[in-house]
Amino acid sequence: MPKYSNPFEHLLNPGHTACPGCGQLIAARHVVNACGKNTIITNATGCLEVTTSKHPTSSWKVPWIHSLFENPSAVASGILAALKQKGLDKKVKVLAQGGDGSTFDIGFGLISGMWERGDNILYVCYDTEVYSNTGYQASGATPHNSFTRTSWPGKKSLGNNLFKKNMLEIALAHGLPYVATSTSGYIEDIKRKVKKAWEIPGSKFIHILTPCVPGWGINDDQAIEVGKLAQKTGFFPVVEFINGEMGSSMKVPQQTPKVDEYLKYHVRFKHLFKDPRGAEQIGILQKICDDNIKKYNLR
Numbered sequence: 001m002p003k004y005s006n007p008f009e010h011l012l013n014p015g016h017t018a019c020p021g022c023g024q025l026i027a028a029r030h031v032v033n034a035c036g037k038n039t040i041i042t043n044a045t046g047c048l049e050v051t052t053s054k055h056p057t058s059s060w061k062v063p064w065i066h067s068l069f070e071n072p073s074a075v076a077s078g079i080l081a082a083l084k085q086k087g088l089d090k091k092v093k094v095l096a097q098g099g100d101g102s103t104f105d106i107g108f109g110l111i112s113g114m115w116e117r118g119d120n121i122l123y124v125c126y127d128t129e130v131y132s133n134t135g136y137q138a139s140g141a142t143p144h145n146s147f148t149r150t151s152w153p154g155k156k157s158l159g160n161n162l163f164k165k166n167m168l169e170i171a172l173a174h175g176l177p178y179v180a181t182s183t184s185g186y187i188e189d190i191k192r193k194v195k196k197a198w199e200i201p202g203s204k205f206i207h208i209l210t211p212c213v214p215g216w217g218i219n220d221d222q223a224i225e226v227g228k229l230a231q232k233t234g235f236f237p238v239v240e241f242i243n244g245e246m247g248s249s250m251k252v253p254q255q256t257p258k259v260d261e262y263l264k265y266h267v268r269f270k271h272l273f274k275d276p277r278g279a280e281q282i283g284i285l286q287k288i289c290d291d292n293i294k295k296y297n298l299r
């Protein structure tokens, strides 16, 4: 008989309304578990918020607050200030979290302020590379050439004609003592990084690539596999920086899969294999992978 753990032992319970196989919910459950019971969460508006807090229920077994799309970082700073006043800031952790739309775009000003102040808060971005909750519009995290509802392939472009912002480098430029990336494909890596982050005082940032089943057009049993392939191709580097120095990096396999092996999983990149201009564009995406492998020494 296989052994099953009790799903209600987690700090993010089942019964939420996320899509089956959602990469974001898989990651979020392990993030909060790794933080532990003495955690207060502030959550941006987005799929993670909407699906876990349908009134009058909540899937969270820790104190959890949603205020606005743009302000989980500012609310977290306020909570930390209150904990300090009460002498509880060494006992209670403050976790702020949001999707890529909130993190890369709409909430970024307030995140930058929190990082500038160095508040002892862990900020986690669950990156679905689109505004999932409102129907897959492009965000600053959307990859080049991806179809989204605001970047349809057509005569002038093959999907998003902009490039994904490098949030890892932006966080590092703020001088954060702990910055790391991971994907839903690597649960143990996520847990280790969350625990590591809490060993280090100051502002910490973990950026997790979390496949979105309907937004990416993948099957509902593929979030883990696709999360792994994003790393293995070099498309999404999985690395860790401690005090600005590289702490660890997940190497790509010796026989590194080409980017098209990754792209073929997604309906959002399907047009690249049909359009005669696609091969050249796939070449641009391959170069992004190759540059990542070189830059972060992933071989």
Ligand SMILES: Cc1ncc(C[n+]2csc(CCOP(=O)(O)OP(=O)(O)O)c2C)c(N)n1
Pocket (backbone or CB within 6 Å): 024, 044, 045, 046, 047, 048, 069, 070, 098, 099, 100, 101, 102, 103, 106, 128, 130, 131, 132, 133, 134, 139
């Ligand atoms: C200031 C503001 N702008 C826009 C919205 C509408 N809105 C709600 S959820 C959402 C998408 C969230 O996208 P993201 O942050 O990437 O999280 P995801 O749903 O992908 O997890 C948007 C645009 C809002 N609630 N507030």
